[in-house]
Amino acid sequence: MIPKMENSTVTSIGVLCAVIGAIIIALSATLAQGIVGVALIFLSWYFLKISRRNKNFTLPGKRAILLMKDSKIFQENLSKVNLTEKDLRMKIQKLNLPAENKILAVVWERTGELSVLHSDKETEVDEQILEGVER
Template sequence: MNTEWITAEWANIPLMLFTALITYATILVLTRVVGLRSFSKMSASDFAMTIAVGSLFASTIALKNPSLLIGLLAIASLYLGQWLLAWLRRKSKTFSKLVDNEPLLLMSGSTILDENLDKANVTRADLFGKLREANALNYDQILAVVFETTGDVSVLHTTTDNQTLEPDFIQNVIGSEMLT
């Protein structure tokens, strides 16, 4: 019986621990330099960055290939790419529109926008689950429900009568003209 896949050579364990320590420290330093945005969920590129860094971290410490140096360079290039993408998004609205999703209005007050639910691939059951999570008790409390660029759902609600929604909060939300 071949047990190679279960066991390890004891000589490799200190090397793996050293590689994990160096790789982890590098990720922490790069995150401090580039910023916490590197692991946010604000856009699709942020999400991809989180997955890619995690995958490279695991590969670098658990496999012989990539080597520690190649793994660290790959992680550093991801951070550089993330920083460059964020910089370009800040500098160019056109570029930002190219790479970023736009938030989508799912409910305008008590009205469910089924067409937008379809666009977002969200079911009414999903929507009701998010309303429950937000502790919304009835339709009259709902000011707006927005499908965010990250895939999160924001429920803007109130328990106060005649409460209005700050226009800046729904700026650039597709369908927000239905709120006026």
């Protein structure tokens, strides 16, 4: 479950647990400092929630990235997400596709997962599907 969470959520949970733990065992943190710390964490969650609703605002590094379209692999995008062509091919092999030309697109999602769009028919990728995906 944790790998599917966004980085900001995992970090916030870790910090929240650390603050609460410090308050409980009173390691140089007073109750007032703990309350302020917890309030700041919830305030940051609130601002992140607002920013996610605003479609014109995106956090850096939080967009899906197009790694492959048709049979063309985008090496620059692979390096952005720290993947190799071998990793990409392994993911494609897991799908048991009969041929590489059946792949329409491969997208690296914000969660770190790879989404592979494929079809048995000769079709083009609808550009609306790739809306918001970095190219």
